[in-house]
Amino acid sequence: MSARSALQTRILTAAPLIAGFLAALYWAPPPVWIGLTGVVAILAAWEWAGMAGLEKANRLFYAFLIGILGTGMSLFNAEIAAPFYPALLFWLLAPTLLARGVTMRPPALHLLLGGIVLIPTHLGLIVLRGMNPDLLLIVVGVVVIADSAAYFSGRQFGKHKLAPSISPGKTWEGAIGAWLAITIYALLLYFYAPASIKLDCLPQALALFWLLFGLSVLGDLFESTLKRQAGIKDSGNLLPGHGGVLDRIDSLTAVLPAATLFWMWFK
Numbered sequence: 001m002s003a004r005s006a007l008q009t010r011i012l013t014a015a016p017l018i019a020g021f022l023a024a025l026y027w028a029p030p031p032v033w034i035g036l037t038g039v040v041a042i043l044a045a046w047e048w049a050g051m052a053g054l055e056k057a058n059r060l061f062y063a064f065l066i067g068i069l070g071t072g073m074s075l076f077n078a079e080i081a082a083p084f085y086p087a088l089l090f091w092l093l094a095p096t097l098l099a100r101g102v103t104m105r106p107p108a109l110h111l112l113l114g115g116i117v118l119i120p121t122h123l124g125l126i127v128l129r130g131m132n133p134d135l136l137l138i139v140v141g142v143v144v145i146a147d148s149a150a151y152f153s154g155r156q157f158g159k160h161k162l163a164p165s166i167s168p169g170k171t172w173e174g175a176i177g178a179w180l181a182i183t184i185y186a187l188l189l190y191f192y193a194p195a196s197i198k199l200d201c202l203p204q205a206l207a208l209f210w211l212l213f214g215l216s217v218l219g220d221l222f223e224s225t226l227k228r229q230a231g232i233k234d235s236g237n238l239l240p241g242h243g244g245v246l247d248r249i250d251s252l253t254a255v256l257p258a259a260t261l262f263w264m265w266f267k
Contacts (some may be wrong), residue, residue: 013240017248021140025133034074034126041122042067043245045114047235051226052110062111069115070122080123081264087120087257091215094222094254098166103229110226117253124256131263134197138189139259142212143251145185146178147220153177167224175217182213199266208262212255219254223247 024036045066049059073080090113104110128136154174162170186209190202199205223246227235236244 009240017239022137025129025137030130033129034071037122037125038067038071040125040245040249041070041118043236043238044121044249045118047244047246048114048118048226049111051230051232051235052107052114053230054107054111062114066115066118067122070119073119074123074126080127081261083120083123084257084261084264086116088261090116091218091254091257094218098163098218098221098225101165104226105229120257120260121249121253124252124260127260128256128263132197134194135259135263138193138197139212139255140252141185142182142209142259143216143255145181146213146216147251149181150174150178163221163224166221166228170221178217179210179213182209185209212259215254215258216251219251222254223250 024033028036042063046059046063048066049062054062073083104113125136128139150170151174154169154171154177157173157177158171160172161168162172162175183206186205189209190199190205199208223235227233234243235246238244239248
């Protein structure tokens, strides 16, 4: 498949996903939103268990366990903070793990880590939306803008590999282009966002968005590491041109815990 054809496939898949996400974000009743995000968590957990080497029946059990735990926690306490702290701690340690080439084995460790990563992702989608749908849209925007800017700037200017042993396609030029795009995004939000979601301090806003950008790159690289260790190119094949569900939410798994905790602290 040519690069142009691959890009067209990505766009044709992404367009209805974006439209569906926006419709659900602003119009779905809370129970429906919890159910939809639960489906995403189940599909992601299915792929995660596959990378751990589980057979079909065990993958199914693990996937529904993750979905049920996330849904149960959200119903028990709509703004519970506790699950986000282990996730944030893990992502702060992840650069060291990546640098040392730590293998996520045995499978039990891989599956435990899946709970630490995927359940807070599910909860973050629920909690941020409950605070204000615009907040969740802003956080998702960080990932989408960073990913898109990195793709196009990397294709245009990319020469120096960012992490060749993990993801050979990523370049420093792509990362710099994404950082610039996120900086512009943060500035636009600072000056033009509604008062209900606006941060009053520009240094605070820039620091937050730069942190979220760094986490988005980290989430992408970590999932790439898991796929390399599992010997696969994509986490799944559900989304033509994109791969699996995890391939689309890998950055969000790292971004959402930090973003959710931030707005819990400063709302």
